[in-house]
Amino acid sequence: MDDKQIKKWLAEGKISEEQASMMIAENSAAEKEKSGNRFLSVISVLGSIFLGIGIIWIIASNWDGMPDLVKIIVLLGSTGGLIYLGYEIGFNNKNFPKTGHSLILLGAILFGSSIFLIAQIYNVEANASYLIFLWLIGVLPLVYIFQSQLITFLSCIVFCLWFNSILFEDFNNFDAQGIAFITFFYQTFGLLLFSVGSLHYFLDKYAKVARAYRLIGIYLVICILFVFTFQLSFEGLEELSSELTANPIMISVIYGLIALLLGINLKFNPSKSDTNVLENAIALTILTIIFALNMAIEFEQYYTVFWLLFNIIFVGLIIVLFRIGYNRRDMKLVNIASISTFFFLIFKFFDIFSNLLDNGITWLVFGILLLTGSILFEKKRRKIRDSFNEEKAINQTNG
């Protein structure tokens, strides 16, 4: 609870002056402790980054003069050493959990660097996809051993890097076709992450991993849906038909698998969430629309229908995110929904009034709308956040 709330209770006579001053003193101590922790975590991450830069710098600057065997031993030693040190101080002794997490993240990044540096010794192409795959295989167990959200994020990034490297091998030039293909991939990957992430709730200890997967999934899905809310994104999409419909069985299997996973989540509700039906229903709807677009990609005449559907589903998703965020008192979801709404409105304004942009008044109106909108949005967002905090404080006091 914040000081404002305490003073309100004091004015209403709910608590005595003595209780109020004790609560305010406690608040101040907690705030100091919290800022100390925040400071410590920033220092830990910075320290780990400097340590990593130091190791890589020493290796890089002596690389040419170092015998190959020494290079490999130094890389292996530093990688293994960082992971073990991270475990000891962050998880075994639990003296510095934040530093422990940072060191493990650094170890995982250094493992990737080691793969590429060793490959370099043997003149293996730097963007060879199997090297990134090896990194991914190495990082994934870390997610489950340490249940770290940071490593979960890293594993998703590495997965995307791996996919991009395959795509770069296939597309000689990273052209519009490549971009369109990658857009489809990230949409599907987002939904897959969301559905796989939800399954992790079956085991309580993986709740953090589940949340990280689901959040990344939501970020990806919302970003790509946003792209498809503009007619411009559909231009030249029919050229992609040969790539996407080349293997309809594989595409059907992938979409079928995601639908199955969402179905399992819908029926068994591993997250024990009271908005479970809503969450999985919207994910299934998005999946169906994307699958339909995949299958109908060569029929240009339907693009307007899809464009409309994407706009409707995007607005629908924002409303669902607001609803779930509010229900669960989850500020992160409310923030995602607020930011998405804001960007959606700005870009739609540009999209609709693009032919009036050479007019000074349009810019004036746009500026006023933008300023007013951002102030109103922020005010509303803060109000929601404060109400969540207030409720949390009341629950803590009662509990």
Place this chain on the structure above:
Amino acid sequence: MVNKKFVIALIILWGVALMGFVVFKQFTLQTGAEVRLKTVPVDPRDLFRGDYVILRYDINNIRLDSILTEGEAFKKDDQIYLKLDTSSKYARPIQISKNVFDEGIFISGTVARSNDNRLNVKYGIETYFVRQGTGKEIERKIGKLDVIIAVDERGKALIKSLQYEDEVL
């Protein structure tokens, strides 16, 4: 609670994976047959990227009517085996197949492009990492450089060295 055994097992596994990679590559270098390939000039704008140079060889571009084939059709992403004649100073292609050859020296590659009776094939030996600051010097010599590769009995190739006028660079 994080299980210490899992942490140690993972570190060991990482070590084994990286060392396995090293052993695998060393095996090719140590036991593979030495083959000398001549580099061909390439578009200089794309040649030197960061700390590695791009190498191109005669065997990257194969005319199917100039070598022996088994009548197979080749398409993009096909794995191929190219039999080499190493009796002269530079190796030259003599036969192409989708199947491993029983004898002789051959190199394995992947079809990058297929056009009528021409194939563009990559062998994984098109990149050479250089010491910092030496890239431009090597770039000037491309087309006159010899590359010594090691090819193992499965056709996997690795660059052993770069030579200019018979001197190792």
